[in-house]
Amino acid sequence: MTRPIQTVALVGNPNAGKSALFNALTGARQKIANYPGVTVERKSGRMTLPSGELAELIDLPGSYSLDAASPDEEVTRRVILGEQQGQRRPDALILVLDANNLEQHLVFAQEIIALGLPVVAALNMVDLAKRDGLILDAKALENALGIPVVETVAVRRKGLTELSTALAKAADGHEIEPAISDDLDMAERRISARAMAKAAILSETRQRRLHRGLDKVLLNPWAGPVILVALLFVIFQAVFAWATPFADALDGAVMAISDWVVATFPSNILRDAITEGLLAGVGSVVVFLPQIVILFFFILLMEASGYMARAAFLMDRMMAFVGLSGRSFIPLLSSFACAIPGIMATRSIADPKDRLTTILIAPMMTCSARLPVYAVIIAAFIPARSVGPGIGLQGLVLFALYIAGIVGAMLVALILRRSAVKGDSSGFIMELPRYQMPRLRDLAIGLWQRAWIFLRRAGTIIFSVTVVLWLLLSFPQAGPGEDQVDASIAGHIANGLAVVVEPIGFNRDMALALIPAMAAREVAVSSLATTYAVASDDEEKTAQALEDRLAGDWTLPMALSFLAWFVFAPQCLSTIAVAKRETNGWKWPAFMLAYLFALAYLSAGATYWIALSAGL
Numbered sequence: 001m002t003r004p005i006q007t008v009a010l011v012g013n014p015n016a017g018k019s020a021l022f023n024a025l026t027g028a029r030q031k032i033a034n035y036p037g038v039t040v041e042r043k044s045g046r047m048t049l050p051s052g053e054l055a056e057l058i059d060l061p062g063s064y065s066l067d068a069a070s071p072d073e074e075v076t077r078r079v080i081l082g083e084q085q086g087q088r089r090p091d092a093l094i095l096v097l098d099a100n101n102l103e104q105h106l107v108f109a110q111e112i113i114a115l116g117l118p119v120v121a122a123l124n125m126v127d128l129a130k131r132d133g134l135i136l137d138a139k140a141l142e143n144a145l146g147i148p149v150v151e152t153v154a155v156r157r158k159g160l161t162e163l164s165t166a167l168a169k170a171a172d173g174h175e176i177e178p179a180i181s182d183d184l185d186m187a188e189r190r191i192s193a194r195a196m197a198k199a200a201i202l203s204e205t206r207q208r209r210l211h212r213g214l215d216k217v218l219l220n221p222w223a224g225p226v227i228l229v230a231l232l233f234v235i236f237q238a239v240f241a242w243a244t245p246f247a248d249a250l251d252g253a254v255m256a257i258s259d260w261v262v263a264t265f266p267s268n269i270l271r272d273a274i275t276e277g278l279l280a281g282v283g284s285v286v287v288f289l290p291q292i293v294i295l296f297f298f299i300l301l302m303e304a305s306g307y308m309a310r311a312a313f314l315m316d317r318m319m320a321f322v323g324l325s326g327r328s329f330i331p332l333l334s335s336f337a338c339a340i341p342g343i344m345a346t347r348s349i350a351d352p353k354d355r356l357t358t359i360l361i362a363p364m365m366t367c368s369a370r371l372p373v374y375a376v377i378i379a380a381f382i383p384a385r386s387v388g389p390g391i392g393l394q395g396l397v398l399f400a401l402y403i404a405g406i407v408g409a410m411l412v413a414l415i416l417r418r419s420a421v422k423g424d425s426s427g428f429i430m431e432l433p434r435y436q437m438p439r440l441r442d443l444a445i446g447l448w449q450r451a452w453i454f455l456r457r458a459g460t461i462i463f464s465v466t467v468v469l470w471l472l473l474s475f476p477q478a479g480p481g482e483d484q485v486d487a488s489i490a491g492h493i494a495n496g497l498a499v500v501v502e503p504i505g506f507n508r509d510m511a512l513a514l515i516p517a518m519a520a521r522e523v524a525v526s527s528l529a530t531t532y533a534v535a536s537d538d539e540e541k542t543a544q545a546l547e548d549r550l551a552g553d554w555t556l557p558m559a560l561s562f563l564a565w566f567v568f569a570p571q572c573l574s575t576i577a578v579a580k581r582e583t584n585g586w587k588w589p590a591f592m593l594a595y596l597f598a599l600a601y602l603s604a605g606a607t608y609w610i611a612l613s614a615g616l
């Protein structure tokens with residue numbers, strides 16, 4: 001006896017292609033996109049059965065299990081079980097499986113099949129599987145699952161007729177006896193999913209197997225984070241170890257030019273401007289080009305190879321813990337180059353509270369402008385010795401500074417999500433791109449772009465701010481026996497500010513560096529260099545490396561305090577301006593400015609006093 005099918009539902013894991021199939025079968029235009037969680041409500045349309053009759057087709061949100069964890073999964077559960085008000089319980093189901101993620105998708109599939117409703121499976125995205133060198137055996141899968149399996153390519157409308165024929169047949173008459181038992185628990189379903197997926201693979205290229213093996217290790221909940229941290233650790237070691245010869249060479253070149261200028265030209269104000277402002281100031285920043293290039297070499301490598309998306313995947317759980325979603329990862333990651341593009345990238349975050357929180361913590365990610373500041377202080381105060389096989393102390397301190405910013409950001413997010421920006425975090429699971437050998441050309445272009453951005457900053461903003469500072473430091477000229485810096489306009493301002501920052505261990509020169517560094521953080525370095533160059537009346541000393549001057553003038557607690565300040569301080573006005581534009585007002589940027597300054601002051605102070613009492 002034939003029972004007419006009236007209602008059919010599409011079920012399956014997120015991003016399996018349910019909505020694409022829905023559109024293909026009904027001619028509707030549901031939104032589909034290549035990330036999970038697109039469909040969050042049930043949608044219905046009409047599909048034509050082979051008999052010519054119409055049936056209602058329901059598109060459901062993707063789900064991992066019938067034990068609903070989120071509101072959209074709850075919708076799926078209620079519709080399938082017939083508990084949804086105003087919705088007929090489906091007479092049959094189309095189970096959509098992504099051929100490329102069979103092992104994962106077969107877990108939920110077993111739960112669906114065990115319900116005992118007529119089910120047909122659409123083995124979708126077989127086109128992508130073929131492209132990647134994976135050939136599946138639909139018949140083997142059919143036998144294992146005990147339901148018809150039809151290969152489909154939803155976006156090319158392939159396999160649709162076969163699918164609806166199989167659907168009509170499955171729903172026709174006889175109650176089916178599911179081949180899947182319903183008393184398995186999650187772990188047992190996983191094991192049998194793996195076995196079924198393995199049995200369904202006819203052939204797989206070596207490369208695909210290799211990539212899957214890699215993912216098993218890199219995404220392992222235990223090994224994955226360890227590898228990620230180890231990798232970052234190596235990167236920061238390299239930033240110091242590899243850059244040193246290049247940085248020394250650049251440093252030597254700047255000093256040689258300075259010596260030559262002093263020897264060649266008569267002593268006058270223009271010569272001072274060149275040696276003290278341009279060469280000492282801007283030169284002190286430019287020497288960090290090798291560090292910047294090495295850091296971005298690794299970042300670009302991780303992006304191009306496909307590892308970065310895996311890192312985001314690993315971070316997702318930690319992000320969820322502090323009330324953010326994995327979607328915040330990419331904006332936060334871009335903030336390691338600069339917070340401005342990072343804050344702009346938050347536009348991809350749909351949830352306004354998620355987005356606001358991400359904007360507020362983005363400035364704590366260590367941007368590349370901080371690298372020269374960190375590097376110069378580390379080079380001056382942290383001895384270049386190893387604290388273990390292959391582990392340099394300098395790289396370790398740099399690593400710790402980056403981690404301090406990340407930990408600070410996560411703590412602030414945690415607090416914000418429970419107070420000022422209260423709300424639930426939205427779940428998100430990343431689609432992982434394929435592994436790829438990075439292309440040398442792309443890498444070279446990427447590096448060139450980063451280097452150019454850095455040099456352009458040095459030539460424009462850092463140069464102009466340093467020149468203005470040099471003028472303010474050089475005038476009015478000091479009388480005999482008077483300190484030039486103290487006598488200058490800049491010195492007067494700095495002495496005023498020094499009162500405020502004295503409790504956290506800053507001296508006048510450090511206070512002086514803070515104001516111009518609001519234009520760009522690197523200026524902290526050039527301004528220190530220019531200050532010391534102006535202060536020394538001896539030409540020999542003008543050319544002395546900044547690191548030596550710092551090591552002579554500051555104590556270790558002062559240096560550590562300065563580093564701690566730069567981890568948190570909102571030392572960059574452009575970031576505040578962008579935050580204002582992206583949040584449409586002054587309220588949040590003002591809040592950002594206030595809490596970051598407070599955090600910087602407190603952490604610098606704590607660092608100073610702890611270091612002092614530890615006898616450093």
Ligand SMILES: Nc1nc2c(ncn2[C@@H]2O[C@H](COP(=O)(O)OP(=O)(O)OP(=O)(O)O)[C@@H](O)[C@H]2O)c(=O)[nH]1
Nearest residue numbers: 015016017018019020033037038039062125153154
């Ligand atoms: N190449 C290829 N792409 C497909 C196929 N089916 C779907 N896609 C693509 O896969 C992505 C996900 O498809 P959706 O239809 O949005 O997936 P969904 O199952 O509805 O996902 P959720 O609504 O998040 O549960 C989209 O980018 C589709 O264009 C297919 O057979 N072949």
Ligand SMILES: [Mg+2]
Nearest residue numbers: 018019038039
């Ligand atoms: Mg969908």
